Amino acid sequence: MAVPPHHTSQxxxxxxxxxxxxxxxxxxxxxxxxxxxxxxxxxxxGAINILRAxxxxxxxxxxxAAMPPAAGTHRSELAA
Ligand SMILES: [Zn+2]
Structure with a gap:
């Protein structure tokens, strides 16, 4: 399965x-x-994030469902 690797380490x-x-x-x-x-x-x-993605x-x-992956969002601003 191909998963976009961007942001996985951040x-x-x-x-x-x-x-x-x-x-x-x-x-x-x-x-x-x-x-x-x-x-x-x-x-x-990185491995956890790739797995989750x-x-x-x-x-x-x-x-x-058209749920976007967590990467690329700034949920922390909402969840704080
Ligand atoms: Zn955190």
Missing amino acids: TCPNPACGHISKLNRQTQALFKCVECGYENHADTV GYARLACEVSG
């Missing part, structure tokens, strides 16, 4: 957050969300 994988910022990646190896404080290895975060696409195809 997006907070916390479902309640989803903050997207370059500042979340202060080092190459570590992801730390500036919004909620979520911390994990950058590679792990893949499931979101799958859910879209199954349900037929």
